Amino acid sequence: MMPELGKYAATVLSAYGISLVLLAGLIAFSLWRSVRVRRALAEQEARMQRHD
Amino acid sequence: MSIWEYANPKRFMQTSGALLPWVSIAAVILTVAGLVWGFFFTPDDYRQGSTVKIIYLHVPSAMMAINIWIMMLVTSIIWLVRRHHVSALAAKAAAPIGLTMTLIALVTGAFWGQPMWGTWWAWDPRLTAFLILFLFYLGYIALWEAIESPDGAADLTSILCIVGSVFALLSRYAVLFWNQGLHQGASLSMDKREHVADVFWLPLLVSIAGFVLGFVALMLLRTRTEIRSRRLRALEARERMS
Amino acid sequence: MIALLLRDLRLSVRSGGGFGLGLAFFLLVATLVPFGVGAEAAVLSRIASGILWVGALLACLLSLDRIFALDHEDGSLDLLATAPIPLEGVAAVKAAAHWIVTGLPLTLIAPVLGVLLSLPGAGYAPLVLSLLLGTPALSAIGTFGAALTVGVRRGGLLMSLLVLPLYVPTLIFGAEVARRGAAGLDNSTALLMLGGITAGTMALLPFASAAAIRAGLR
Amino acid sequence: MIALLLRDLRLSVRSGGGFGLGLAFFLLVATLVPFGVGAEAAVLSRIASGILWVGALLACLLSLDRIFALDHEDGSLDLLATAPIPLEGVAAVKAAAHWIVTGLPLTLIAPVLGVLLSLPGAGYAPLVLSLLLGTPALSAIGTFGAALTVGVRRGGLLMSLLVLPLYVPTLIFGAEVARRGAAGLDNSTALLMLGGITAGTMALLPFASAAAIRAGLR
Amino acid sequence: MTGKPDLLSLNALAVARGGVPVLEGVSFNLSAGDLLILRGPNGIGKTTLLRTIAGLQAPLAGRVSCVPEAIAYAAHADGLKSTLTVAENLRFWAAIHGTAGIDAALEGMNLTALAGRMAANLSAGQKRRLGLARLLVTGRPVWALDEPTVSLDRASVALFGRAVAAHLAQGGAAVIATHVDLGLDDAQVLDLAPFRAFSPAEGGRSTAFEGDFGGAFL
Amino acid sequence: MTGKPDLLSLNALAVARGGVPVLEGVSFNLSAGDLLILRGPNGIGKTTLLRTIAGLQAPLAGRVSCVPEAIAYAAHADGLKSTLTVAENLRFWAAIHGTAGIDAALEGMNLTALAGRMAANLSAGQKRRLGLARLLVTGRPVWALDEPTVSLDRASVALFGRAVAAHLAQGGAAVIATHVDLGLDDAQVLDLAPFRAFSPAEGGRSTAFEGDFGGAFL
């Protein structure tokens, strides 16, 4: 399955590895923040509903 | 209905909410397809060996890094002229994506440069201009973070984005005078298409499309988050007042 | 406007900070580098003009936060914004005052520091010329950076981050003029570009600075 | 004391200024120098470790004013001075926090910037070693300088002036370690000296800093 | 307020601070000789309103209309330079506003004896008097003053009252936010409490995000 | 003031600010349960006196005697970190003073509902309440407070009064400088006006240079 990368294997694999980690990090961070803000907003709205 | 209607946050939330899943799915499919195709099912280049596979990451991310800044320029101008909040928040949401793209392009380029040019880094015009772009992203994000008032931050970052664009362009062309480059010219343009053989070209196109859609999906997601957090701040402030 | 310029100059002389400290920093950078890279004259003379340009740039950078911060803290900036002179004029005057207090003395003292760094004889004239032509751009760009970060708490380092990429083109061509001049090569292209950058920034950036101040006062 | 350290670290993470900006400045200095001196790899690799040392020193220097100024402005310093922990301990903790936030990240990122400056392969280990050993001294000395200028309006540049001469020995030996290491020469003497300076400053300067703070609060 | 042309008129003004509406529906007109006192508890929005009148921030809704450059604003901060003398400070503002002498202003605020004193060596009350003397050299018809009598003693408050009366008699107008009694007889008083902005749920205006989605985005 | 041991006693104290004596001959004793209110016009030297009592500056003459580390000082500034939450701020000071929980202090100053809020997002009065809550976690017997009720509303002033009363009932003491009425019944009041330092010409004490020197250097 794995293609033959020859003597550049380390180079290519680390380039792919680091890039995918960076992408995954960005996506994970965006999702995490989205969930957090969404929850905080819901809480806040619920609280203010009660007060009004 | 005018296009400006979408600058209405509620409208934007509705539309983007409906769009987001489809764009995300398409982005994942295209990116994975492009990268898998490129990584597993293309031959090695006769000169570059297997390092040519880096192209499927390097070129899309480098293109996106530049295009995202241009998109931020457009939304910043829209904010300054028409004061649509979604526009400013979209620019804010896009910046970290641009920063990541810049980092990916820098890292993959450096890994590619090591075998090809025998050095990780060279002070080549294109590379130099790109590094400056990286710094602009950093400064732009830091300025957003530093200012408390949201509208003030939107104003100031927009001004920075416009002035920065001029300088980003300037340094891109200015460095041409500075010394000669190692880096590839524009090998993707139509008239020079033969520079990249079709076997590499097609998966590259798919991968580029995937990156573009991935950017759109992330941007929608992040803009939605920014709008929500903006509303959250307004509610908190309101609560504090009463 | 003249009144504003005179006041700013008087203030920087009186406060004992303006002139002296920017210069002192330049001097210190120029003296530290030989400690850092070692004292071989051959190496030093090769990098002298570049280091001096970087040093001048950093000295400018560090004095930028005085441009608007003091006026903002004591409320003068609000009053200037409501005064019958355009804010663009205020920004331009502030940049001019900063240049007179920082850029000009740096230019004048640079030859002395050139001696410390074994600058070759042919290098002095191009160095001074390039600084004279380039430092006004540094002041204009720096004023813009200072305007962006007016009112930001501890904006100093943030401002450095914003301003440095903007400084790069000026630095490239300024140092190029000085270096090619020192090596006896033709430097007219770089000189033209440097002049162009200076003229452009001086003409356009005051407008951007004024817009930034207006946004920052909100 | 642990509480103080944790608070300072938390503050510098939260304020978004501590970590990021010091690093950014280091990055900027390292990128500017090639623009200044030209991009020839031969020249750059010769001066790389020295420039990185000077850059690290300047990055430390510029973040010094955060050490006490913020606590002084909001009154925390007065309260710490009356709290049941010795002021010497406060000074030592402040220096440690500054090192963790500035010196340590600088040390860790230095190899990356080495690439930008074409540092030769043999130079990385000695560079990191020398920074690891030397930056604590920079933080300790810097804390002393910050303590001396607490409460002086716009003390930033004044503090630079006071601190830079004190930094010179550290710079000389630190850069020497890195440079001789990169050239494959024996650097054990310089290493010893560097270690001695660091140990000495860390042991003694907190007392001087505490005395300076006490005098400054008057 | 009849017959005479309006010097300043506010029409259903709404103002916001930090993105949150604080006051709405404020309307009034001032013509020559009118004095309006703004009252209201801390944090109601007096400073915000005065800054909007002075043109330092944009209204959220409604309009401020006045002759251009008619407003002289005095804020909590005085905008004095501590290293300039009293006369130099005043002369600078006179030059900026293009008015003639400063002697009348010095006289009017009982500063003649102090004219040569550095502003840094003034007491708080004397500083405040100098800040108010600045109003006399602007030559502008409408004064917008934010707590002008803070830290003034009884005699100086009376002096200030006479200065306001003289200004009104010469066809000027003034709007003054204050918590204390200024001893000025024919002043109208506007209590801002009824104008506090309501939350959208209570039927108030929404901020930045207007229109039918206001509820969703405040 | 009889029988019980003194917690704090001042003996013919003279204090100076900026090198100029402001008060002299101040004496009093406080024992458990005593409350002393300091009064006097602005600038008489209340802040200076309290700083001397807290040990932040040395007396010019006379003595302050108290058990070591007995004094909790609260100044004009609150020493709050705006990026930490209410609970984090308090917990830090509790850790520094080695006291246990912060719940009682939160309760006592009506801050429980705000415990998770960033200090930056507090109103001025809430900030002040947090600053006063800090006193409760110091666990020290003598409070030296400088205008503690600034920007507090009526209800909070009463809350503060109860906190002081509780502190006194537990055997503590307090010396409070204030311009307003705190509603605390059994307080002794000390007007500082009679203790104003005279210039040497009027027979007062000379500053730094004592004795026969003094006249020559004033």
Ligand code: HEM
């Ligand atoms: C750190 C090093 C590098 C950086 C910062 C970098 C940066 C860039 C940038 C900014 C672009 C332009 C994208 C656009 O204009 O849309 C690009 C494109 C490209 N790069 Fe690199 N690059 C680096 C190293 C390399 C290396 C070592 C190679 C191959 C040997 C390479 C091959 C390419 C190719 C083939 C393109 C597409 C050219 C085009 O069609 O415009 N790059 N790179």
Ligand SMILES: Nc1ncnc2c1ncn2[C@@H]1O[C@H](COP(=O)(O)OP(=O)(O)OP(=O)(O)O)[C@@H](O)[C@H]1O
């Ligand atoms: N920089 C700021 N950011 C966010 N909100 C602010 C800011 N400054 C003030 N506010 C809030 O805006 C409201 C109006 O403030 P403003 O200063 O106008 O009040 P004021 O009536 O002048 O009060 P005072 O009598 O204390 O001067 C207050 O509730 C305050 O908490």
Ligand SMILES: Nc1ncnc2c1ncn2[C@@H]1O[C@H](COP(=O)(O)OP(=O)(O)OP(=O)(O)O)[C@@H](O)[C@H]1O
């Ligand atoms: N930093 C300083 N340098 C020199 N003199 C000062 C300084 N601070 C205050 N003074 C002077 O010292 C005297 C005493 O000041 P202090 O702050 O103790 O007064 P205070 O009684 O606390 O006044 P307030 O009621 O306004 O707080 C004043 O006359 C003041 O002008």
Ligand SMILES: [Mg+2]
């Ligand atoms: Mg106010």
Ligand SMILES: [Mg+2]
């Ligand atoms: Mg006081």
